[in-house]
Amino acid sequence: QNKKLKDVEISFPIVYGTISFWLGKKASEYNSHKWTVYIRSATNEDLSVIVKRVVFQLHPSFTNPTRVVEQPPFELSESGWGEFEIAITLYFHSDVCEKRLDLFHQLKLYPEEDAGPQSTKKPVVVETYDEVVFPEPTEAFFLRVQNHPAATVPRLPPGMTLSSPGPMELMSHDKKRFDTKDHSLSQWFSNFSEADELLKLAAARQQVQAHIAKLRRQLSMIEGMPQQSRVI
Known part of the structure; x- marks a missing residue:
């Protein structure tokens, strides 16, 4: 069961971020927003199959700024008034990976100018x-x-066979999974499907090509203008 599978890779698409709500009339100088920081599967499936615990490092001004979450959902909620960088450290199960994964996320409380004013309904x-x-x-x-x-698992190379699953592997399939599809904040989660990413890349490529074409037209106009000599 501890045998390594050569030439095989397993990947898990993940999403980490924050959702911040303005408190509106209940807001005060030092408590204007309620927010949640989290790590989730990109498809909103259970990540505890690989993640053992997550450590969130908050700003030193918070009481107990180092927060450890050992069960899904891997998140924490707080309230405050300032924006700061949150360190998110993932620790995996021993048969998954011995190394930890360090991530960093900038907490954002206030919307961009073109997004309109703050709202208690839209985070x-x-x-x-x-x-x-x-x-x-x-x-x-x-x-x-x-x-x-949630996993991207390839087919095994030709000729490679696996041992029969042990009791732990069989138990894990029967165990009820935590599914973030039922999460209270799931309506605000972004959709990071492969199709959406391809559409975004195509749109960005079109914008770049249009910008290049515009610059070429401007350059050709400049090159076609008669040169002026300066008399001193």
């Missing part, structure tokens, strides 16, 4: 998409996540 959402890749996974890890909807 400020800032999320970052990433993918965690685990090369050469153990057999136990592979067996546990091979049918997990």
Whole structure:
């Protein structure tokens, strides 16, 4: 079960970020917003299959700024008035990865100018998409996540076979998963599907091409203008 699978990679698309709500009439000078920082699967599935615990490092002005979350959902909620960088550290199960993963997220409370005024109903959402890749996974890890909807698991190379799953792997499939699809904030989560990402890339490419074409037209106009000589 601890045997490493050569030439195999398992990846998990993840999202980390914050959702901030303005308190409106209840806001005070030092308590203007309520916010939640979190790490989730990009498809809103259970991440505890790989994550053992998450440590959130808040601003030193908070009481007990180092917060440890050992069960899903991997998040914490607080309130305050200032924006600051939050350090998010992921610790994985021993058969997944011995290294930790350090992430950093800038808490944002106030909307951009073009987004309109603050509202108690529409939060400020800032999320970052990433993918965690685990090369050469153990057999136990592979067996546990091979049918997990949040995992990207490749086919095994030809000729490679696995041992029969042990009791732990069988138990993990029967265990009820925490699913963030039922999360109270899920309506504000961004959709990071592959199709959406491709559409965004296509739109960005069109904008770049249009800008290049505009610059070329301006350059050709400049080159076509008669040169003026300065008489001193």
